[in-house]
Amino acid sequence: MNLKISALDYVQEVKNGNISAEDFVAKTLEQIHRVDDKLHAFLSVNENAVEQAREIDKKIKSGKKIGDCFGMPISIKDNLCIKESKTTCASKMLENFIAPYDATVIAKLKEQDAIFVGKVNMDEFAMGLTTEFSAFGPSKNPWNLEYVPGGSSGGSAVSVSAFECVASLGSDTGGSVRNPASFCSTVGYKPTYGLISRYGLISYANSIEQIGPLTRTVKDTAFMLNLISGVDSKDNTTIDNNNEDYLLGINSGIEGKKIGIIKEMIGEGIDPAVLSATKEAISKLEGLGATCEEISLDMVKYSVAAYYTITATEAGSNLARYDNLRYGYDFPVEGYEFNSYISKARRNFGPEVKRRMILGGFVPSAGHAGKYFLKALKVKSKLTKEVNEAFKKFDLLIAPTVPILPFKLGEKINDPISLFLVDINTVTANLTGKPAISIPFSHSRGLPIGIQLLADSNKDKLLLQAAYALEQTVSLPEVPI
Amino acid sequence: MTMIGLEIHCQLTNLQSKLFCSCKANYREFEINENICPICMGLPGSLPRLNKEAVKKATIIAMALNCSTPEKIAFFRKNYFYPDLPKNFQITQLNIYGDTSVGGPGSIMVGNKKIRITRIQLEEDPGRLIYEGSSSKNQITLVDYNRAGTPLVEIVTEPDFETPKEVRDFLNILSDLLENLGVSDPSLEGAMRADANVSIKGGKKVEIKNIGSFHDLEKAVHFEITRQESLSSRDISIIQETRHWDDKRKITVSARSKEEELDYRYFLEGDIPWIKIEPQIQEQLKLEMPESISSKKERYVSKYNIPSQVAEVLSSDKFYSDLFEESHNEKTAKEIANIITTDLMGLVDTREKRESSKLTATHLRELAELIQSGKISRNSSKNALYEIVKTGKELSIIISELDLGNVSDTAELSNIIQQVISEEPQAVEEAKTNPQTINYLVGKVMQKTKGKADPKVTLDLLKKQIGVQ
Numbered sequence: 001m002n003l004k005i006s007a008l009d010y011v012q013e014v015k016n017g018n019i020s021a022e023d024f025v026a027k028t029l030e031q032i033h034r035v036d037d038k039l040h041a042f043l044s045v046n047e048n049a050v051e052q053a054r055e056i057d058k059k060i061k062s063g064k065k066i067g068d069c070f071g072m073p074i075s076i077k078d079n080l081c082i083k084e085s086k087t088t089c090a091s092k093m094l095e096n097f098i099a100p101y102d103a104t105v106i107a108k109l110k111e112q113d114a115i116f117v118g119k120v121n122m123d124e125f126a127m128g129l130t131t132e133f134s135a136f137g138p139s140k141n142p143w144n145l146e147y148v149p150g151g152s153s154g155g156s157a158v159s160v161s162a163f164e165c166v167a168s169l170g171s172d173t174g175g176s177v178r179n180p181a182s183f184c185s186t187v188g189y190k191p192t193y194g195l196i197s198r199y200g201l202i203s204y205a206n207s208i209e210q211i212g213p214l215t216r217t218v219k220d221t222a223f224m225l226n227l228i229s230g231v232d233s234k235d236n237t238t239i240d241n242n243n244e245d246y247l248l249g250i251n252s253g254i255e256g257k258k259i260g261i262i263k264e265m266i267g268e269g270i271d272p273a274v275l276s277a278t279k280e281a282i283s284k285l286e287g288l289g290a291t292c293e294e295i296s297l298d299m300v301k302y303s304v305a306a307y308y309t310i311t312a313t314e315a316g317s318n319l320a321r322y323d324n325l326r327y328g329y330d331f332p333v334e335g336y337e338f339n340s341y342i343s344k345a346r347r348n349f350g351p352e353v354k355r356r357m358i359l360g361g362f363v364p365s366a367g368h369a370g371k372y373f374l375k376a377l378k379v380k381s382k383l384t385k386e387v388n389e390a391f392k393k394f395d396l397l398i399a400p401t402v403p404i405l406p407f408k409l410g411e412k413i414n415d416p417i418s419l420f421l422v423d424i425n426t427v428t429a430n431l432t433g434k435p436a437i438s439i440p441f442s443h444s445r446g447l448p449i450g451i452q453l454l455a456d457s458n459k460d461k462l463l464l465q466a467a468y469a470l471e472q473t474v475s476l477p478e479v480p481i
Numbered sequence: 482m483t484m485i486g487l488e489i490h491c492q493l494t495n496l497q498s499k500l501f502c503s504c505k506a507n508y509r510e511f512e513i514n515e516n517i518c519p520i521c522m523g524l525p526g527s528l529p530r531l532n533k534e535a536v537k538k539a540t541i542i543a544m545a546l547n548c549s550t551p552e553k554i555a556f557f558r559k560n561y562f563y564p565d566l567p568k569n570f571q572i573t574q575l576n577i578y579g580d581t582s583v584g585g586p587g588s589i590m591v592g593n594k595k596i597r598i599t600r601i602q603l604e605e606d607p608g609r610l611i612y613e614g615s616s617s618k619n620q621i622t623l624v625d626y627n628r629a630g631t632p633l634v635e636i637v638t639e640p641d642f643e644t645p646k647e648v649r650d651f652l653n654i655l656s657d658l659l660e661n662l663g664v665s666d667p668s669l670e671g672a673m674r675a676d677a678n679v680s681i682k683g684g685k686k687v688e689i690k691n692i693g694s695f696h697d698l699e700k701a702v703h704f705e706i707t708r709q710e711s712l713s714s715r716d717i718s719i720i721q722e723t724r725h726w727d728d729k730r731k732i733t734v735s736a737r738s739k740e741e742e743l744d745y746r747y748f749l750e751g752d753i754p755w756i757k758i759e760p761q762i763q764e765q766l767k768l769e770m771p772e773s774i775s776s777k778k779e780r781y782v783s784k785y786n787i788p789s790q791v792a793e794v795l796s797s798d799k800f801y802s803d804l805f806e807e808s809h810n811e812k813t814a815k816e817i818a819n820i821i822t823t824d825l826m827g828l829v830d831t832r833e834k835r836e837s838s839k840l841t842a843t844h845l846r847e848l849a850e851l852i853q854s855g856k857i858s859r860n861s862s863k864n865a866l867y868e869i870v871k872t873g874k875e876l877s878i879i880i881s882e883l884d885l886g887n888v889s890d891t892a893e894l895s896n897i898i899q900q901v902i903s904e905e906p907q908a909v910e911e912a913k914t915n916p917q918t919i920n921y922l923v924g925k926v927m928q929k930t931k932g933k934a935d936p937k938v939t940l941d942l943l944k945k946q947i948g949v950q
Binding site: 079080081087089094097099100101103198199200201202203206207208233234235236237313314316317320321322323325326327338339342361364365366369373 | 519522523524525526527528529530531558560562563564567568569570622624744746747748749751752753754
């Protein structure tokens with residue numbers, strides 16, 4: 001049984017009767033049991049998955065209508081609610097929280113007969129880029145176990161990369177899908193803001209984050225997008241995409257397309273290997289008939305500062321509800337006055353979450369908002385204007401997903417400022433609401449390098465077409481797991 | 482000069498669902514914590530889903546208070562920790578980044594005085610705290626979240642009031658107005674609450690919170706003015722602070738200074754996109770607005786010649802004016818207005834009595850017609866009305882069951898009068914010289930007919946039979 005096949009191939013194989021969902025899911029669980037001790041992608045594994053797959057096989061045999069996933073095993077980041085399953089956000093605060101409802105994306109995938117093999121690791125409340133801030137221990141990079149897998153959707157990227165599932169759902173607030181995708185050599189997608197319902201995604205910075213798929217191929221991402229995108233009455237920020245079929249015409253090519261190379265994202269501090277990979281990608285795109293030209297986005301230099309100011313503000317508010325009164329972990333209230341209880345209960349947050357909430361209490365506060373929060377909003381709107389201008393001239397923008405190679409576990413955890421700069425190439429898409437994708441492109445010193453493409457709002461289809469074209473030029477080694 | 486400003490919270494009790502979820506806006510009929518869902522409990526991953534009807538109703542309130550209504554509105558988060566607040570922030574509105582609340586500046590006349598409205602905002606009500614245990618040491622706090630997320634409209638006034646009476650008059654007008662708009666039932670417990678800002682000449686502004694009813698609001702304002710004046714007369718300076726209304730002792734007490742230092746860190750609620758209320762929609766809402774109380778009053782006076790005072794009472798109460806509108810025609814209007822304001826109001830003077838009343842518009846119309854055609858006396862009509870409210874039976878049945886029909890047969894009435902004349906010879910003699918005594922005789926006839934005789938007809942017949950002018 002080949003666990004390495006793509007989602008579309010899986011579906012085809014089951015359709016053709018070459019494999020059964022039960023066998024495939026059983027083998028996937030075996031793989032999880034075999035490798036996850038080392039990798040720690042999973043926080044919980046669905047032990048009923050095989051049984052659920054058997055039911056789907058039965059449905060297929062009986063000729064009943066079957067959903068598009070045909071029992072495909074998918075992993076889910078642990079900040080997405082699955083009814084009656086633990087949803088911890090990799091936090092001690094939610095260690096025992098069992099979601100009483102399905103996120104919209106989960107409900108949609110259930111309808112399409114997907115199987116959730118388990119909930120995967122992340123930085124606590126999605127705050128971080130290495131999974132080292134998970135309260136339950138970090139995940140490891142399958143390409144080299146001493147290295148971080150990226151984050152915050154590290155568990156998603158690891159599980160796709162190490163064949164512990166066929167595809168995964170993560171969330172991307174400032175690069176949290178694209179960054180681990182780049183570090184683990186998978187495709188990672190951050191759609192146009194509003195394309196996928198966030199209902200059931202535990203908010204970190206709700207005004208800029210999106211759920212996104214991590215897959216083996218660009219086509220798989222298009223396939224997943226077909227299943228989970230679209231307007232949702234439960235999320236007022238969703239947009240109507242008229243049931244767009246992202247697979248249709250994905251091989252249209254990029255001839256005649258204009259691509260802008262973002263100057264600020266290939267500048268100071270970039271790893272030479274990443275720079276040369278980027279140049280190679282550009283020449284390949286040109287070889288496919290696109291024209292590439294440098295463009296300067298002046299506001300990018302303030303983007304990380306603005307990003308942390310805005311996300312801290314929203315996080316401070318979004319995470320205020322975790323006062324342990326209505327749900328949470330075991331800590332009796334008797335004998336406490338409200339304020340002393342919650343301040344004690346909230347000590348269970350990890351250090352990074354505390355750091356950002358303290359920041360979030362400060363930057364929008366009276367007397368400081370003008371200097372920090374409102375200024376950050378100004379940067380956001382100026383950056384958006386700049387990027388909108390750029391898309392008048394260009395169809396797409398290109399930059400490395402992360403300007404540096406994956407680094408070792410523990411290497412940067414005590415240096416939050418240098419960690420923050422790892423975000424420099426990814427936060428622009430979030431602050432501006434634009435779609436962006438990371439494509440596995442190259443390797444250096446045995447570590448993956450991803451290339452990022454961005455498109456204008458609602459041009460997700462064009463973005464996938466370009467990503468697909470670039471992907472076809474790439475040949476990569478197998479993951480050493 | 483004394484300056485009083487108000488912040489009035491009014492629940493949109495007539496809506497079907499809460500502001501951001503499909504739980505019931507009418508939470509009062511539920512067992513504790515039964516009217517809740519992941520959204521109003523702020524469970525991880527849930528998102529607010531705006532109730533568009535609430536936006537319409539709040540806009541209508543703004544229009545009725547002559548407030549400006551912006552074309553685009555936004556929601557903000559007000560961040561603070563409190564056990565009745567499931568998300569530990571409240572979704573509300575704000576005008577600090579431009580006019581983005583449902584209502585901007587406006588005004589309303591209270592008597593001859595113009596009270597300025599600062600703004601009107603739509604927000605969610607928190608849950609309800611229930612304290613158990615006597616001493617503060619053993620006290621426990623229970624939370625009922627059934628109310629959490631109920632649509633609430635906050636009406637903020639400028640400090641234009643000078644006396645508690647002006648405050649009361651304003652609140653009466655406002656509560657009638659809200660009821661007339663069909664957006665709220667102010668008689669429901671907790672449907673309308675208020676905070677007040679009070680300052681006297683030379684003193685700082687004091688905010689009074691936690692006032693549970695309009696009745697107490699007037700008292701609290703009165704207490705606070707007296708307190709401040711007494712301090713001032715002893716040359717003690719009045720500090721700016723927040724005070725709580727102590728419902729049991731009927732005094733205001735200083736809140737801990739901590740509460741005053743709260744910084745709400747307002748920022749835009751990203752989960753609810755800006756809402757456009759375009760001019761066409763605003764025009765449509767204006768057209769759908771119910772007729773105002775003052776316009777009703779004017780119409781009652783000019784069209785039906787109803788006395789101004791009666792018209793005022795009738796128009797200001799939605800329950801009665803709705804009954805009136807449904808039952809009257811040009812001929813019966815005055816009579817029905819009369820029945821409602823002199824008889825019915827006494828019979829259904831509480832919320833419970835109104836709810837259990839079986840009276841319909843048909844009853845009222847028939848009753849008025851019978852009075853006008855002389856088939857029932859005004860006196861008997863009161864008894865009939867009492868029976869209608871109680872039983873809801875058809876008027877004709879009630880009249881025959883209780884034998885309330887007028888003694889309209891002149892021959893029968895003459896016989897009864899003849900009886901009275903023979904029984905009261907002395908009075909009859911007196912009546913010939915003293916017109917007052919004739920009323921005594923009319924009374925006797927009424928007694929014998931159990932009030933079914935028409936007093937005017939009786940008087941005429943009596944005079945004729947005794948032989949006085």
